[in-house]
Amino acid sequence: MSKLVIVGTVAFDAIETPFGKTDKILGGAATFIGLSASQFNVDSAIVSVVGGDFPQEYLDLLSEKNIDISGIEIIKDGKTFFWSGRYHNDMNSRDTLATELNVLADFNPVVPQDYKDAEIVMLGNLHPIVQSSVLDQMTKKPKLAILDTMNFWMDSALEDLHNVIKRVDVITINDEEARQLTGEYSLVVAARKIHEMGPKYVVIKKGEHGALLFHNDSVFYAPALPLEEVFDPTGAGDTFAGGFAGYLAKTGDVSFENMKNAVIYGSTLASFCVEKFGTERMKNLPKKEVHQRLQQFKDLTQFDIELT
């Protein structure tokens, strides 16, 4: 088993969907990544920052999942990062209603001593300089560095983003962002251009249409589970990344063949995440249910064709 270090936001979210709305609830990229990766009982640590307003019970929740929270700095007189958004009827697009950086504005990530030699580093969506700083702190080159990012950084910190992209093995990015980053409409061509930027593996997330994993000239396609209803997509991409990273940490095998399984695990866990608001579904997700759903993914895609 490999150690997994996760950097990203630990935050408050307030969410509106056609099905209802929430007050401030637990959110943040590192939260979703950590909860998802915890399915694999790996040794993981979150590197983040919160304010004095952040409830102890949320921290306890993470600790109970075997997540080392010593790297979550608490700024007593600061306020926790807050994001609020409203999803449109199709659940594929959303408006951001509020973004309050608060303690995140001056975040200096500190990787706990025990995790400076972690084999797997999962850089959740954050300023690319913060992401780079985590890589700088590693005492040996990780077996696998995975980067998640967003169009926001392409608009506001493109050079810094390119600098961190250069240093990672895997990038996870959604389809529109892959197009923006490369200026290419075809995802096949976009993936090739991103390869040339550094990452040997490119994961393009297509939401309800699944995810593509590219490696050189090879490609693997994980569908999304067709769902009756997407209740709240918040955190689905991070949950995907957490499942991906967690499975690779658990198995210690970072080959392309095993990454296919990691993508399937990521998709499987993300399919749970969207069933309830925020982290609600992921907080207590029995392994048995995960295994049942993995079987559904198999049934969904496996065929045994006879060449005629």
Add this chain to the structure above:
Amino acid sequence: MSKLVIVGTVAFDAIETPFGKTDKILGGAATFIGLSASQFNVDSAIVSVVGGDFPQEYLDLLSEKNIDISGIEIIKDGKTFFWSGRYHNDMNSRDTLATELNVLADFNPVVPQDYKDAEIVMLGNLHPIVQSSVLDQMTKKPKLAILDTMNFWMDSALEDLHNVIKRVDVITINDEEARQLTGEYSLVVAARKIHEMGPKYVVIKKGEHGALLFHNDSVFYAPALPLEEVFDPTGAGDTFAGGFAGYLAKTGDVSFENMKNAVIYGSTLASFCVEKFGTERMKNLPKKEVHQRLQQFKDLTQFDIELT
């Protein structure tokens, strides 16, 4: 092996894409379905109508593919159905520039005597009354009746459409059309509603995002092959339907398990269709290339996960 009867347009198309434009070339739903199904060397017949302006060489092309063309009526003093369209840059949407029904306006389909007992009936996109008329002419109930349709008939002949939907076993329809037909955004819910309209099997085509096959509570997902470039999407849906119907006719097995393979074959053949204008790629498609691409589909989707 089962006999396959195909009804649909045999037509002229004129196409504009970002890559170029064509004069009037061979097109039509039945043409694409027939060429695609001919990959399986099944006994098939096309039921359609053309005008005196339709070149003999196009008819010869179909004959050479072992397609019985005795059911293609030639109206000497009439003109062949003509469609012209222009694709937008994303290739996912298009404007219709011209639709000249011509001989199609008074089309009375006549199923050749030898095909009135065909086991598989593929009703390509046409007025639902014409589709129903073909079913009326069958002397025994086909093992499988497959219907393809379009939003056009939902807008202009909804009651007739419902009457033919009731009578078929399989419907192939694209995602937006499934939503329009049912008023449901979720494709899972839409498929269930379409089941209730009659068809035991519902295939929802999602273009570059693949296709879903629904049967009761089971679902199968065939991805589209990620392509560098879609040159011309015209006929891709019909080519999919032709591969689906042709494979089922060849194998004679209309179980859900075998339909999964049929969906994969349909997706595989459609991935060739879009590589060149119109029927160009499908006219001479070596079986060896098809088998190589089927292997790509396997590599694209097959995984061997270990439950941890």
